[in-house]
Amino acid sequence: MPIRAPEDPTGTGGDAGSEPGAVRxxxxxxxxxHRSLGRAGFRILMGVVILMNLIVAGIFVANGAWPVVPFCGLDVLALWLAFRVSYRSARQxxxxxxxxxxxxxxxxxxxxxxxxxxxxxxxxxxxxxxxxxxxxxxxxxxxxxxxxxxxxxxxxxxxxxxxxxxxxxxxxxxxxxxxxxxxxxxxx
Incomplete structure (x- = not known):
């Protein structure tokens, strides 16, 4: 929670007494x-999740279970959408x-x-x-x-x-x- 003190205590760009109607x-x-994961952390997390999903998908394809591959992409998509909603709400x-x-x-x-x-x-x-x-x-x-x-x-x-x-x-x-x-x- 940033509590920031104004640099100009009058809010007018000048001295409080120099301008009539100056606001103090x-x-x-x-x-x-608060968001605990920044943009760089998000990119690293998504990279690791994609890499792990590619490894798992490769194992399933190698064993002849290729229909599982699209589901490996769905969890990446779901995770990306969840973070997108979280970051959008952080703009409030x-x-x-x-x-x-x-x-x-x-x-x-x-x-x-x-x-x-x-x-x-x-x-x-x-x-x-x-x-x-x-x-x-x-x-x-x-x-x-x-x-x-x-x-x-x-x-x-x-x-x-x-x-x-x-x-x-x-x-x-x-x-x-x-x-x-x-x-x-x-x-x-």
Whole structure:
């Protein structure tokens, strides 16, 4: 889970005081699902599986059981398709950004259109039960952001330790945002 601090804390390319309407960034994280096998590892794995299947197919052909050969190719195809689906799902991400004006959550998934949620930080509550993560009870162990009856779960694909780290980092950033002089609470 990369939590990246912006190089420019204002998000404007300049000094926070030099531009009217400059936006100050308190937190900016892009969350990606973890994949344990990279592209190079995938190529090596597929090479080994193809080589082993060619050896097995050669043995069957040498013994006169040539109808088995197409089935040796089917398992290679099934493995390739499974990895293709896995790598496609790895393109999803969630971006959580806290500025002096709003906390926004952007969810990008390869199957559905991009979704965005926006919360005013003054009213925002962060919920995360670390015990539920470790005991495997309750919801999928996600971090829930709630404000004015609207809520969104973030980081359901992260490991329990990564969710805890993310929740603490976001909570710290929200506390920094609330330190004086924080923007005033909206009316209502």
């Amino acid at each position: 960034v308190f937190f900016d994280a892009i969350l990606h699902p 991400y969630e971006r959580v950004r806290l500025t002096d004006r709003a906390l926004t959550v952007q969810r990008v998934h390869w199957k559905v259109p991009e979704r965005r949620w926006s919360f005013h930080p003054y009213w925002l509550r962060i919920s995360h039960d670390e015990r539920a993560d470790h005991a495997r009870r309750g919801p999928a162990g996600q971090v829930t952001l709630t404000s004015h009856g609207q809520s969104v779960g973030v980081g359901s694909f992260l490991s329990p330790q990564e969710r805890s780290t993310f929740a603490r980092a976001l909570g710290d950033a929200l506390r920094d945002w609330r330190r004086p002089p924080c923007p005033p609470a909206p009316a209502g």
